[in-house]
Amino acid sequence: MFYYSNNQKGSSLLDVVVGTAILLIVFLGIFGAFKLSVSLVTSNKLKTGGLALVSERIEYIRSLQYSDIGTVGGIPQGSLEAEEIIVFNNVNYTRRTFVQYVDDSADGSGANDVNSITADYKTVKVTVSWIFRNSTRSVSLVTNIIPKGIESISGGGTLSVSVLNAVSVNVPSANVSIVNTNVNPSIGFSTFTNTSGVASFPGAPAGSGYEITITKSGYSSAQTYDVTSSNIDPSPGHLTVGDGQTTTGTFSIDVLGSLIVRSFEVIKSASWEDFFADLSQIASSQNTVLSNSAIELQSSETGYSSSGSVSSVTLSPSYLSEWTTLSWNDVTSADTGVRYSLYYGAGILIPDSDLSGNQVGFISSPVDISGLSTSTYSGVYIVGTLTSSNTLSTPSILDWRLDYKVGPTPIQNIVMSLTGAKTIGADASGNPLYKYSSSIDTGASSQTTIGSLEWDNYTLAIDDNVVGYDIAQTCALSPFALSPAENKTVDVLLAENQTNSLHLAVKDTSGALLEGATARLYDGGSYDTTQKTSSCGQSFFNDGLLSGTYSIDVSLVGYQSKTVSNISVSDDSALIVTLNSL
Secondary structure: OOOOOOOOOOOOHHHHHHHHHHHHHHHHHHHHHHHHHHHHHHHHHHHHHHHHHHHHHHHHHHOOOHHHOOEOOOOOEOOEOOEEEEEEOOEEEEEEEEEEEEOOHHHOOHHHOOOOOOOOEEEEEEEEEEEEOOEEEEEEEEEEEOOOOOOOOOOOEEEEEEEEOOOOOEOOOOEEEEEEOOOOOOEEEEEEOOOOOEEEEEEEOOEEEEEEEEEOOOEOOEEOEOOOOOOOOOOOEOEEEOOOOEEEEEEEOOEOEEEEEEEEEOOEEEEEEEOOOOOOOEEEEEOEEEOOOOEEEOEEOOEEOOEEEEEEOOEOOOOEEEEEEEEEEEEOOOOEEEEEEEEEOOOEEOOOOOOOOOOOOEOOOOEEOOOOOOOOOOOEEEEEEEEEOOOOOOOEEEEEEEEEEEOOEEOOOOEEEEEEOOEEEEOOOOOEEEOOEEEEEOOOOOEEEEEEEOOEEEEEEOOHHHHOEEEEEEOOOOOEEEOOOOEEEEEEEEEEOOOOEEEEEEEEOOOOEOOOOEEEEEOOOOOEEEEEOOOOOEEEEOOOOOOEEEEEEEEOOOEOOEEEEEEEEOOEEEEEEEEOEO
């Protein structure tokens, strides 16, 4: 008898998929290893080629006479190319050669050198670079070449360049570019300052016209300047090297900063008023009507209603800085009356704790509302409650008004000049030429950003006749300092241009601007105006100010009062008053 078994073994689809995946992983691993090995072989081949080119140049330099070792356009001069492109094994290599005299400290450095020769020997650095897989690779070799016998220098003197930051700390790794077309052969090369912030070049050919430029990524730059028709007295001018002399140039650079300038109009008085020509400014009313441009109680066959109310629309001014007064005009009699209150939000009466008498309602105009918080009460509206004890009589509200102040309000497209204090020389009339001087425009956003700005003291100015505004205040009092790496924002407050104005800044003896000082400006005649200094310690007088001589009284709690006389005011004038503490 024969039996057949159904337990035959075979491969399912899942087994095939898993097996294929394993084979793929193994294959990819082998391929990756192969690719890596090819990359390593190629990299080593390129590096070997670079080392060969470096070694070839070093051996060639060692075969030269000591006096011949130098680069074209370098210090010391020689026949070696400072930079060249070499094709080797079908690969482009860049070979750079740098030769420099070295002042060895073993026999004293600089002026302390025992034999007064600062060129003790030459150091040579050869660097070969190439591109591999989109990145630059390089190899370098350095060798010292020592003269046979007594050290010597092939004529000329020593050019030493020192680079410092804003607080006179050495700046290492700054790029020093030196160009001089007045000497023969001409010089043109770049190098870097050492850890002491110095690049020294013994053996510099004697001559004038050494153009020095100092740069470093993320830093300001410094340089020497040409004598031109527009700059007849450059500062600093190009350097001169004398035979056997050391010429030192000191330059300052530091981390760049930025400046944001924003333009605003000064705080101004504004008002909202309704003369009831129509009901467009009325939000709601009860038992009242509009009659002959006045709000009155509603009437019927039996006479006027005994009471009614009317509410204005909500006033929510943009850039609100202060509520000032509530006022109105009405007609009442012995048996009629109107009371006025201020509300906010969804029918919320402002409490007496914030506006005394508001809950009962005001009957005497005007009402001082300057104590209201503009953050809590950014929008308010008026409610008038009319009453009558006589059906034949009605009170009438003729108009009502809210006064307030708005600002600072952004102003677009204001053109100003920004000028630094650093100079690079003077013109034929002796006027200074500034290193930084530019026109800026706040544009549609009412602000502009000036990036990559070096540390300096900067002044903002405006052509009031063109722009139509005067600078009334800058919280960073102009000229203002921009420190290295500082990102500063300066808000410029502008007032409508007037023929004459006086900008006042009040400071203490430390130079801090004082807020809340009372300043009274007067001429002993028709002009007598008192203001308080802003949070930026400044005031601006311009309304009705005539050209002439004025006096000013300045006082502040905790400080000695001060009077300044014989202040000449003409066009745009400025005054700084310093108060001594008690």
